[in-house]
Amino acid sequence: MNKERLxxxxxxxxxxxxxxxxxxxxxxxxxxxxxxxxxxxxFLSYVLSFTYVAIYWNNHHHMLHTVRxxxxxxxxxxxxxxxxxxxxxxxxxxxxxxxxxxLPTAVYGVVLLLAxxxxxxxxxxxxxxxxxxxxxxxxxxxxxxxxxxxxxxAAAVCLAFVDPAxxxxxxxxxxxxxxxxxxxxxxxVTRAAPQD
Numbered sequence: 428m429n430k431e432r433l434x435x436x437x438x439x440x441x442x443x444x445x446x447x448x449x450x451x452x453x454x455x456x457x458x459x460x461x462x463x464x465x466x467x468x469x470f471l472s473y474v475l476s477f478t479y480v481a482i483y484w485n486n487h488h489h490m491l492h493t494v495r496x497x498x499x500x501x502x503x504x505x506x507x508x509x510x511x512x513x514x515x516x517x518x519x520x521x522x523x524x525x526x527x528x529x530l531p532t533a534v535y536g537v538v539l540l541l542a543x544x545x546x547x548x549x550x551x552x553x554x555x556x557x558x559x560x561x562x563x564x565x566x567x568x569x570x571x572x573x574x575x576x577x578x579x580x581a582a583a584v585c586l587a588f589v590d591p592a593x594x595x596x597x598x599x600x601x602x603x604x605x606x607x608x609x610x611x612x613x614x615x616v617t618r619a620a621p622q623d
Contacts (some may be wrong), residue, residue, distance in 0.1 A: 428497040447516040456555035469523035476519040482605045493563040504549040511542035540580035
């Protein structure tokens with residue numbers, strides 16, 4: 428199966444997710460600075476979610492670059508990831524409107540956690556399909572960021588019922604960990620490419 432169709436479909440879904448999120452940014456009803464400032468929690472939740480979607484798109488793009496063949500398991504694992512990412516606009520809007528409330532903060536973290544698990548599943552399926560000597564398997568290595576992120580998400584979900592601000596800080600912290608793209612896949616694929 429051709430990986431270009433999978434890549435194009437995933438890119439389209441992610442573009443729609445971002446479009447839906449930005450459409451949730453309604454302008455304030457007032458025309459002064461106070462009205463604009465009242466939109467700050469909504470805007471910050473949008474920035475955080477946009478960053479997460481961008482991180483997923485970036486890493487997804489690099490990961491799919493290593494794939495030589497696509498099978499049904501990879502297609503379904505990819506759809507599983509896209510499902511959890513598709514919930515990002517909903518939880519972003521809910522968090523932005525209720526930024527100090529425990530439940531919206533916790534549900535936001537649950538979606539982040541389940542997207543991280545879905546990404547791990549997709550990554551594992553690709554490694555299993557491509558083999559233990561594949562570019563992706565070699566690039567992943569110990570995957571410290573991939574292992575610590577779900578732990579931090581789970582902690583943030585629990586802490587949302589104690590102090591939502593701590594949870595928000597953990598969500599932002601995990602985004603910062605992933606913000607700088609991981610170059611291991613690029614280096615591995617470059618080394619594995621045939622020389623002209």
